[in-house]
Amino acid sequence: MATGRAHRPATRSRGIPEATVARLPLYLRALTALSERSVPTVSSEELAAAAGVNSAKLRKDFSYLGSYGTRGVGYDVEYLVYQISRELGLTQDWPVVIVGIGNLGAALANYGGFASRGFRVAALIDADPGMAGKPVAGIPVQHTDELEKIIQDDGVSIGVIATPAGAAQQVCDRLVAAGVTSILNFAPTVLNVPEGVDVRKVDLSIELQILAFHEQRKAGEDAAGDAGVVPPVAARKQQHSTGSADQGPDGDVPAVMPA
Amino acid sequence: MATGRAHRPATRSRGIPEATVARLPLYLRALTALSERSVPTVSSEELAAAAGVNSAKLRKDFSYLGSYGTRGVGYDVEYLVYQISRELGLTQDWPVVIVGIGNLGAALANYGGFASRGFRVAALIDADPGMAGKPVAGIPVQHTDELEKIIQDDGVSIGVIATPAGAAQQVCDRLVAAGVTSILNFAPTVLNVPEGVDVRKVDLSIELQILAFHEQRKAGEDAAGDAGVVPPVAARKQQHSTGSADQGPDGDVPAVMPA
DNA sequence: CCATCTTTGTGCACGCGTTCACAAAGACAT
DNA sequence: ATGTCTTTGTGAACGCGTGCACAAAGATGG
CATH class of the missing domain: 1.10.10.10 (Winged helix-like DNA-binding domain superfamily/Winged helix DNA-binding domain)
Incomplete structure (x- = not known):
């Protein structure tokens, strides 16, 4: 004192x-x-x-x-x-951009916890031209083309990716190139970033699988694999039709997002 | 052997x-x-x-x-x-209930990653009577009253909580009492569960705060706390008016959810 | 059948994170 | 002022997770 x-x-x-x-x-x-x-x-x-x-x-x-x-x-x-x-650095203001305004992106935009701390939604960005201008959570959605300008003008250093997995890496690259150094990724993909950039991942699918593992264990070792034991080389071929994306196993959908 | x-x-x-x-x-x-x-x-x-x-x-x-x-x-x-x-226990089917069909709950319900693995949305539950019957992601929302019956009838062991923080513990207790032993919690609250029940937490606010910490550090130690250094005992009083909930610091909103 | 080459499986050491247990610090009562 | 009692702050031990480095296994070619 x-x-x-x-x-x-x-x-x-x-x-x-x-x-x-x-x-x-x-x-x-x-x-x-x-x-x-x-x-x-x-x-x-x-x-x-x-x-x-x-x-x-x-x-x-x-x-x-x-x-x-x-x-x-x-x-x-x-x-x-x-x-x-x-x-934690919450005494200052952190402008944040959310990319990918689907179901999840909208939910994030509406999240009340942003403002309560030092976070402020600087912009909502989506690749769909049809979304442009449409207000979500009171903020008009902007097209991906504006991404770099927004980040530089507002000095955004934190980006949230809520796009389908197929677009995530590309969006990530653009965010980083524009100056973002911290990324919160909701897309089910491993993002490749240069050193100095922090990435945190939120993946519903992974969490559920971890729970399933423990759940199975709790169910008892005795009843070991009896239900639906499929042959090693099972037939699992679906989707992949639209080919909107080129990567991503379970459907190129963001960690949490509609198809 | x-x-x-x-x-x-x-x-x-x-x-x-x-x-x-x-x-x-x-x-x-x-x-x-x-x-x-x-x-x-x-x-x-x-x-x-x-x-x-x-x-x-x-x-x-x-x-x-x-x-x-x-x-x-x-x-x-x-x-x-x-x-x-x-x-991981994905060769069997895991029925899952999602409680709290707000913005986030709807996003989760629409998530394509459920079916691709062994997860199946058994039911969508919300406390708002007005939501009852209304279809979300092709599944009609059911009222909280049905919770126990659904869990027992379908043998649900995994529950997803996407309610406001104020309701989370109560929902959790009911889920557990009805037989759920694994919970994925999106509400910003510490859930209290009996031994044997697994809880995994997904919290947007926490992730952002961790990013902010690193971001602040990257910004350089030299410019240590200069911007907006508020007095220790600042005046921070807001909300808490409606009193819809009785617990929850930042607004009783789920981890990711509209106000 | 033997030699070579690739890639796995793992023993070992190191570092981080957790927990215990207790001495030091201070409030509070007398 | 002194003693007691509460609660912090931390030294030290332990256990888990990570990464190195290499021997064993097996494929492949001659």
Whole structure:
């Protein structure tokens, strides 16, 4: 507390583990809820329970940020909300472009969680000329041709891809070339990006398959593979007709999207 | 091997690492693409590149499944597709219920990736009586009251929650009570479930915040927190008016959903 | 049948993340 | 002011996941 701002005290900025970063939003959410209920302080135990993690883990996570928190009392909610927000970069505004305004893209555009944090939808982009001008979530959809201009004019550094898998890589390349350095990918494809560009993937199909694996296991090992054991070289040929795309196994549809 | 079950060779079922399970769907997708192009075999190197992982990691992953693959040649695509599908439990049908048919729920219902794997949308459920009967993706929406009956009649064990955060826990409890043991949660809430129930979370807000963190770092440490440094105990009070829900920090909206 | 060459399968070491357990720090009561 | 009691912050041990590097396996050619 000494003089205001020993300036970025210990905050060994460099050293925040990735796993910790991934949990900070969780803590922030729990803290915001407490803040709205005007709770002044919380112990690591309470906050950990609210965030669904172990209290030791939470304390260690916070220790990477610095020594906020008072022994015997806990953490000051408001202060911690601020510190985490700052650490996550939420004290500034992040313009975001969403490419691919299908069912999912529209759902994302309507997402209320954008504004509540520092995110702002700078533009909605779709390749379909018929969509151009049509407002979604109060924002007019723009054609893909405008992509580069929008990104440069608004200084967009975060892009969301909600296109079919077949178009994802191409869109990705254009986003990166235009200056985007962080991408949230909803298309079921492995994106190839140059070093320095971060990509995070959200894939419904993968999540379901992981659940199915555990579900099968829970169903018991005894009833091992009895139902529908198809021959190794089964006949599985469908789609691939329209050929709108050239890549993508399960249908070139975005991770979550209509056919 | 003594008693029955000489089947299931070495497949030390128990021992498949979680990290490996999470990658199997990735391999499966790449393999399916190869299969559609009628490629007979692939080397670990090629497949790894297609899946975006390290070849050593891929080989180790496959080693947990057993010794499929021929030295000097590679892996038989069709055979591997089958083996992974079986391991993931995709050779059987998994009826799935989607609860909360808002923008996101509709996008999920329309998702083509469901059927392509062993997943089948058994029912769409929403709490709004006005939605009842209205078809989404060709399936009529049913009211929440039917939830238990549907789950039990169809033997549903996987549920998808796409409701606002305020309703998520309640829906979750009902799903679990009715027999669901795997949940894919799109609502921005920590779900509390009894042991034995798997929960996977998909949260747009968290992903964006993680990207923002890295983005901020890339922007350079020099310009450390200069823009909009708000006072620790800032004034942040809004919403909470309608009180439609009682929980949920950023707006009680599902992970991805309109307000 | 043997030699060579390719590619798998895996033992091993390393690093990250998690958890335990406890000393230090401070609030609070007397 | 002193003692007690609560809760943080962290050193250290452990376990999992990753990547290297290589021996074994088998295909292929002579």
